Amino acid sequence: MDGTPLTFSFDAGLDHALTRGWAGWIEVARKKGIERTTEWLLRRDETGLDPEELEPLVEAVLESDSPFDRAMAASELAEYVEVDDDAMAAVMWEGVLISGREADDSEVYFEGLSQLAEIESEYGDPQAAAALYVDFLNWSREGEHSTEAESIFSAFDRLSELAEGDGAPAAAAEFGHAQTRFFRFVDGDERRVVSGNWEQSGVPFVVWSD
Numbered sequence: 001m002d003g004t005p006l007t008f009s010f011d012a013g014l015d016h017a018l019t020r021g022w023a024g025w026i027e028v029a030r031k032k033g034i035e036r037t038t039e040w041l042l043r044r045d046e047t048g049l050d051p052e053e054l055e056p057l058v059e060a061v062l063e064s065d066s067p068f069d070r071a072m073a074a075s076e077l078a079e080y081v082e083v084d085d086d087a088m089a090a091v092m093w094e095g096v097l098i099s100g101r102e103a104d105d106s107e108v109y110f111e112g113l114s115q116l117a118e119i120e121s122e123y124g125d126p127q128a129a130a131a132l133y134v135d136f137l138n139w140s141r142e143g144e145h146s147t148e149a150e151s152i153f154s155a156f157d158r159l160s161e162l163a164e165g166d167g168a169p170a171a172a173a174e175f176g177h178a179q180t181r182f183f184r185f186v187d188g189d190e191r192r193v194v195s196g197n198w199e200q201s202g203v204p205f206v207v208w209s210d
Contacts, residue, residue, distance in 0.1 A: 010043040011036065018087050022094040026062070034059050044085055054080070061095065071099035071108045078115065090119045097132070101139070106147040110136060110155070117158065126166040130207045133159050138204045141197045150190040152182060152198075163208055171208035178205070 009015050014037065017028035029037045038055045057080065060073030078092035096112030113136055117129035133155040140147040156179035163172035181200060186192045199205075 011040045014040045018091055022091050022098055025091050026095065029058075030062050034062055037062065041081065041085075041088070044088065045081065049080065061092075067099040067102040068105060068108065071096045071103065071105075071112070074099065075111065086119065090116060093119070104145060106140065106145060106151060109139075110151040114154075114158075121162065126162045127207050127210075130159055130162045130166075133162075134205045134207050140194070141199055141204075144195045146193050146195045148190075149182075149186045149192045149194055152194070153179065153190060156182070166208070168208040175205075 011032065013028055014025070014032060017025040032040070034055065038051060038058045041054060041058065042049055042051055054077075057073050057077045061070060061077060064070040064073065074092045074095040078089045078096065081092075082089035093112050093115040097109055097116060098112070100106070100109030100112055113132040117132045120126075120129040120132070137152065137155050139145060140152060156175050159175040160172045160179070163169070163175060178199065182198060185198050186194065
């Protein structure tokens with residue numbers, strides 16, 4: 001996606017890093033430092049961000065040793081810039097997703113992937129959006145990750161919607177059947193927290209193909 005504001009580039013390196021996703025951007029931004037990265041964001045924005053609010057968020061994103069704190073800062077930063085800078089927002093939401101996984105926090109992970117999936121869907125790539133939900137469902141079945149049933153239900157809902165919208169009714173039906181099996185597994189209790197392989201089959205979920 002190309003969401004770079006059409007202004008003179010203050011730092012082409014940081015602009016280019018956005019096209020490489022979270023891992024590529026955070027590597028470059030840490031080398032550039034807090035002040036330059038903050039100034040770069042200020043110059044990308046067309047509505048006038050507040051530097052006093054922006055700099056602490058950038059600092060937490062770049063320097064926090066806690067994946068949870070880094071995810072919270074990235075989430076705030078994404079919401080702060082998303083109206084006028086969807087490319088930056090997408091990278092920040094990916095950072096929330098990755099940091100949530102690193103922290104083994106399913107709620108944070110799901111928040112990041114949901115926001116990122118909506119961006120992918122808006123850009124006309126339902127299969128890329130679906131892949132994020134599929135990865136989450138498969139992750140929740142591995143090891144001892146603790147996942148709220150409500151998030152799993154929501155993932156199935158969105159997968160069915162995305163498949164239907166992409167002309168894949170068979171895939172939508174398969175996700176619907178899997179959701180029904182999960183409903184029985186948790187006795188319909190959305191507040192339940194599950195861990196381990198809650199799916200009867202040992203087969204990973206996959207995204208439909210064209």
